[in-house]
Amino acid sequence: MATSEAGHSADQHAGDAHGHDHDHPDYLAHHFDTPEQQFDSGKLGMWLFLVTEVLFFSGMFCAYAIFRAWRPEVFEGCSQFLNTKLGAINTGVLLFSSFTMAWAVRASQLEEHKKTAALIATTLCCAMVFLGVKAVEYSHKWAMGLLPAGLFSYDENNPHPPGPNWLLYICMPFIVITIGVFLWMVFSWATKAKFQFQCAKPLFFVCLSFFGGVYLGTVLEPKVEDHAVHASADGHADAAEHAEGDPHAEGDSHAEGEAEAAGADEGEHTEEAHEAAPAEEETEEPVIELGSVVPKSGTMVDTSRDLEIQRKLASVEANSAVRDELNALERQDMNASGAITYHQTDDTSNTIAGSEEDVMRRSRAGVFFSIYYCMTGVHAIHILAGIGVLVWLLVRSLRKDFNRNYYGPVDYVGLYWHLVDLIWIYLFPLMYLIR
Amino acid sequence: MSAGKISSGSEIDDPGYPTPEENYLTNSKGLLSWIFTLDHKRIGVMYLVGVSVAFLVAGLLAIGIRLHLMSPDGWFLETGAVKAITGDKPTNDVYNQVFTLHGAIMVFLFIIPSVPAALGNFLVPIMLGAKDVAFPRLNLSSFYLWMFGAFFFISALLASGLDTGWTFYTPYSTTSNTSVILATSGAFILGFSSIFTGLNFIVTINTMRPPGMTWFRMPLFLWATYATSIIQVLATPVLGITLLLLIAERTMHIGIFDPQYNGDPVTFQHFFWFYSHPAVYIMILPAFGVISELISVHSHKRIFGYRFVAYSSIAIALLGFLVWGHHMFTSGMSPVTTIIFSALTFSVSVPSAIKVFNWLATMYKGSISLTTPMVYAIVFIFLFTIGGLTGLHLGTLATDQHLHDSYFVVAHFHFVMVGGTLVAFLGGVFHWWPKMFGKMYSEKGGIASAALVFIGFLVTFLPQFILGSRGMPRRYATYDPEFQTLHVASSIGSLILGLGLFVALFVLLKSLFSKERAPANMWGGATLEWACTSPPPFYNFQRAPAVDDPYDFTDIVWDSVSERYVRVEPERKLAPEEQPAHAGE
Numbered sequence A: 001m002a003t004s005e006a007g008h009s010a011d012q013h014a015g016d017a018h019g020h021d022h023d024h025p026d027y028l029a030h031h032f033d034t035p036e037q038q039f040d041s042g043k044l045g046m047w048l049f050l051v052t053e054v055l056f057f058s059g060m061f062c063a064y065a066i067f068r069a070w071r072p073e074v075f076e077g078c079s080q081f082l083n084t085k086l087g088a089i090n091t092g093v094l095l096f097s098s099f100t101m102a103w104a105v106r107a108s109q110l111e112e113h114k115k116t117a118a119l120i121a122t123t124l125c126c127a128m129v130f131l132g133v134k135a136v137e138y139s140h141k142w143a144m145g146l147l148p149a150g151l152f153s154y155d156e157n158n159p160h161p162p163g164p165n166w167l168l169y170i171c172m173p174f175i176v177i178t179i180g181v182f183l184w185m186v187f188s189w190a191t192k193a194k195f196q197f198q199c200a201k202p203l204f205f206v207c208l209s210f211f212g213g214v215y216l217g218t219v220l221e222p223k224v225e226d227h228a229v230h231a232s233a234d235g236h237a238d239a240a241e242h243a244e245g246d247p248h249a250e251g252d253s254h255a256e257g258e259a260e261a262a263g264a265d266e267g268e269h270t271e272e273a274h275e276a277a278p279a280e281e282e283t284e285e286p287v288i289e290l291g292s293v294v295p296k297s298g299t300m301v302d303t304s305r306d307l308e309i310q311r312k313l314a315s316v317e318a319n320s321a322v323r324d325e326l327n328a329l330e331r332q333d334m335n336a337s338g339a340i341t342y343h344q345t346d347d348t349s350n351t352i353a354g355s356e357e358d359v360m361r362r363s364r365a366g367v368f369f370s371i372y373y374c375m376t377g378v379h380a381i382h383i384l385a386g387i388g389v390l391v392w393l394l395v396r397s398l399r400k401d402f403n404r405n406y407y408g409p410v411d412y413v414g415l416y417w418h419l420v421d422l423i424w425i426y427l428f429p430l431m432y433l434i435r
Numbered sequence B: 001m002s003a004g005k006i007s008s009g010s011e012i013d014d015p016g017y018p019t020p021e022e023n024y025l026t027n028s029k030g031l032l033s034w035i036f037t038l039d040h041k042r043i044g045v046m047y048l049v050g051v052s053v054a055f056l057v058a059g060l061l062a063i064g065i066r067l068h069l070m071s072p073d074g075w076f077l078e079t080g081a082v083k084a085i086t087g088d089k090p091t092n093d094v095y096n097q098v099f100t101l102h103g104a105i106m107v108f109l110f111i112i113p114s115v116p117a118a119l120g121n122f123l124v125p126i127m128l129g130a131k132d133v134a135f136p137r138l139n140l141s142s143f144y145l146w147m148f149g150a151f152f153f154i155s156a157l158l159a160s161g162l163d164t165g166w167t168f169y170t171p172y173s174t175t176s177n178t179s180v181i182l183a184t185s186g187a188f189i190l191g192f193s194s195i196f197t198g199l200n201f202i203v204t205i206n207t208m209r210p211p212g213m214t215w216f217r218m219p220l221f222l223w224a225t226y227a228t229s230i231i232q233v234l235a236t237p238v239l240g241i242t243l244l245l246l247i248a249e250r251t252m253h254i255g256i257f258d259p260q261y262n263g264d265p266v267t268f269q270h271f272f273w274f275y276s277h278p279a280v281y282i283m284i285l286p287a288f289g290v291i292s293e294l295i296s297v298h299s300h301k302r303i304f305g306y307r308f309v310a311y312s313s314i315a316i317a318l319l320g321f322l323v324w325g326h327h328m329f330t331s332g333m334s335p336v337t338t339i340i341f342s343a344l345t346f347s348v349s350v351p352s353a354i355k356v357f358n359w360l361a362t363m364y365k366g367s368i369s370l371t372t373p374m375v376y377a378i379v380f381i382f383l384f385t386i387g388g389l390t391g392l393h394l395g396t397l398a399t400d401q402h403l404h405d406s407y408f409v410v411a412h413f414h415f416v417m418v419g420g421t422l423v424a425f426l427g428g429v430f431h432w433w434p435k436m437f438g439k440m441y442s443e444k445g446g447i448a449s450a451a452l453v454f455i456g457f458l459v460t461f462l463p464q465f466i467l468g469s470r471g472m473p474r475r476y477a478t479y480d481p482e483f484q485t486l487h488v489a490s491s492i493g494s495l496i497l498g499l500g501l502f503v504a505l506f507v508l509l510k511s512l513f514s515k516e517r518a519p520a521n522m523w524g525g526a527t528l529e530w531a532c533t534s535p536p537p538f539y540n541f542q543r544a545p546a547v548d549d550p551y552d553f554t555d556i557v558w559d560s561v562s563e564r565y566v567r568v569e570p571e572r573k574l575a576p577e578e579q580p581a582h583a584g585e
C-alpha cells in the first residue's frame, strides 16, 4: 500500500488517450509537468507515509514505556526468554539488507540494471532469513505457552508440554509458495519464456532463504531436552545467579508460583483454585493479585463483585482515585462487619515492588509477551509488506524500467525498508537486551 | 481507465457556457468509467454521494433516538413497527445500539470525510490550477477504503449491532457481546482512507502549486485543508494502533487495556483521545476554510486579516494535539495534569475566536448578497460561536465535574459538529453545486432549507443545554418525568431539522433536471475554480491559468446583460512557454 502510489507513474500513461500533444516521457504521469516535480511529490509522499508509520508504532512504544515503568521486574524477568543470539542475528541481517537496498538505489541511478536486480534480490533474501529466524522464535515460545496475557500458560515444571508443531504450521505457506515458484521457474525454463525465467530464478532463491533462516534458528535455539539452557529463562529478576544451575533446585518457590498461577486463572474458577492452593504463603505475606482477589471470609461476599472490579482498577498505579475510593469502601465494610478481613490494604500499591517471585504469574508476565507479540508482530507484517513491494520492484528492475531520470520507486521503497530496519533496531535492545 | 477527449477548440477556454459533451461528467460514459476513474472531480462526487447516504442512515437513527425519548419511559423503540425488526431484544439494549451506531457512523463515515474528501477532492486541484492531485490512484484507493470501512460498519449493524458508544471505551468494549471487532476494523480501515487523503493533499499543495501562487496567495480553503491534512496524517495512525490493540485485547486478552488482565483502561482513553480530540479539528477546520471562502465571496470583499486566518488554522491544528486530556477530567488523572490540560484547552479558543472576528470584519461594510451559501455561512457563525463558547464550560475543571457526561456535552458537541461542520458542508455544497454540476438550484428553496435547519437545530439542541445543566445524563434510554417537556421540545426540533435537510436535498436534486446552465463564475469569486467552465473540463484547465490574488474582487463585476459575473480587465495570461518549469516556493 505504502509504495504502490509511488510508482503510479509509468504504467499509467499507456492507457491514457488524452489529446495532449506534449512530449511527456513514458514514465511521467500526465498531471505532472516535469520528472523533478514527480520525483519530489513521490518522495514527500513517502516521507509523510513514514511519519504515519512512526506514529503507528509510537502507540506501542508508549504502551511499552507505561508498562515497563509500572512493572520493571516483569520486563526484566521475561526478557530472558528471548534469545539474544537470534535477535542479534536478525539485527545484523536487517542492517545488511538496508545496505544492499541503499546500494540498489545507487545502482538504479547508474542504470546498472543487472546489479540493481541482484541487490534487490539480496535484500529480499535477507528479509526472508529474518522471517525464518522469527518463525523459530515464535513457534518455540508458543510451544512453551509464553503467550499474551490472556493465553499465557507457561509452566516452569513442564516448560515443553506436548503440543502441535507450530514451526511446521508457520512454514507451510512458505513451502507451498516455494514449490509454486519452483514449478514456475521450471515451466518458464521449459517454455523458453525468458523474462519469466529471469524473474522466477531469483525468487526461488529468495524462497529458499526462508528455510535458511529456519535452519539458522533451529541450530541456535535451545533444544527441547536442553533444560539447562532454560534456567537462564526462569523469569526471576535475579536469574543471573542461578543461570547455570538447575531450575528445579528452587522447587519450593516454583511450587508456590505454580499455585499462584493456577489461582490467577479465569475469574469463575478463582475461588476453587484458591481453596486448593497451598495456603502457607498466602497467610504469611498476602499479595493482592488480579484475578486472585476474592474475599476469603463471607463478610464481603455481597460487595465482592464490585470490589473485584474496583480492585482490578486499583492495582493499576495511575488509578489513585479508584484506589482511594476502594480503601474507603473497605474500611466501611470492615466497620460494618466488625471483622477485619483485609490487612493488606496498602499492598495494592505495593504489588509491584518486592514481588520478584511471582514475576512469572500468568497475569503479570503476560503483558510483556503481549507487547512483545504486538510490536514484533506488526513489525513482521511490515516486513511482509516490504517483501511484497520488493518483489514488484525486482520485476520492474528486470524489465529495465528505471533510469537516471526515473528511479523514484526504488528510492521510495528504500526509504520504507530503512524505516522497517530502524524500528527493529529500536525493538531489539528494548526487548532482548534489558536485563 | 479514464480516457478523456478534449477538443482543442477555443470555446473550452471561454468562461461562459461549456458544450455539455466536454466536461468531466460527460467525457466518458458508463458505470466502469466511474468505478475506475482517477479523476479527482469524479472521486469527489462519489464521496459526496457516499457521505450523503451515510448521513441519511445516521440521521434516521438520530430521529429514532429523539422519538424514543418523547416519553420518560421510552416510546418509539417500544412500538410494534420497531419491535418487528429488533425482535425480542430488550428495548434499552436496542437504544444503546442505536445511539452508538448514530455516533459511529456520523463521526467516522460522515463528518470526517464530508468536507475534506467530498469538497476537498473536487476543489483542491482546481483551486491550485492543477490537473489532478499528486497521487490519483491513491486517491481512488482512499475512496474504496472508505467504502470498505462502510461495509464493515454495515456488517456490524447486521451482525449483532454495537453498543459501546462511538468511543469504544474499555473495559466495556472488551466484554460487550456486540460486534466490536467488526466496527473497530471498519474504523481502522476508514482511518487509512483518511490518512491517504490527507497525505495526498499535503503533497499536492506542496509540490503542485502553479507558478505565482505563493503560500500567502493560496485560497484560505487550501490553508484549512492543509492544516486538516496535517492532523489526519499525524493523529490517525495513533487511532489505528489503538483500535488494533483493542482488537487484540478482545481476541487474545493482551492485558494492556483490560483490567481483568492487569491492563489499564485509562491508557485506552489517553490513546483514544490523542486521536479523537485532533479528530474534531479534522471535522471543523475544513468547515472554517469553507466559511472563509463563502463569507468573502458573498460579501464581495477581501477577507479581513488573511494571514491571521491562515495562521490560525495551523495554530489550531498544532494546539489541538495538546488538549486531549480534557475528555478525562473525571477519569482519575492527577490534579496537576488536569490543570495543564484545562489551560491548554482554553488556549485553543484564541485562534478559533480570531477566525470568527475576521469573518465578521469581512462582512462589515461588505456588499453582502444574501444567497443560500451566505445564509448558511451566517447560520454557521451564529451556531459555531455558541458551540465554541459552551466548550469553555466543559474545559473548566470545576464546571466539568458537574457537566461531564451530561446532555450539556451532547449539546455542545452538536453545536460544533452539526451547527458548525454540517452547516458549513451544506453551505459549501450550495456554493460549489453550480460549479460541480453546471446547474443552478432554486435560491428560494435553498434559503428555506437554511431557515428550517437553523430553527430546527436551535429547537433541538438549546433545550439539551438546559437538560444537561439540570443533571440529565447522556446515553440514557429513560429519564425522570420532570425532563419531559424539554425532551419533547428537542424531539420536535429534530423533526424540523430533518425536514430542512430533506428540503435541501430536494432543492439540489431538482436542480439537476433543470435545463438552465450555470455560468462559469456564479457568485463572482476570484479563486481559480471560477476561472474554468461549469462543470469543469476533464483536465480542469486547457492552459495553466493566471494566478491572481484570490480575494481581489475589484475586477469582477456583474454584467446585467449576460446575467453573470465577468472580469472587466482582460486576463493577464502567461503562455505555457513562459511558465517556469516547476512551482517554486
Ligand SMILES: [Cu+2]
Pocket (backbone or CB within 6 Å): B276, B277, B280, B323, B324, B326, B327
Ligand atoms: Cu476534545
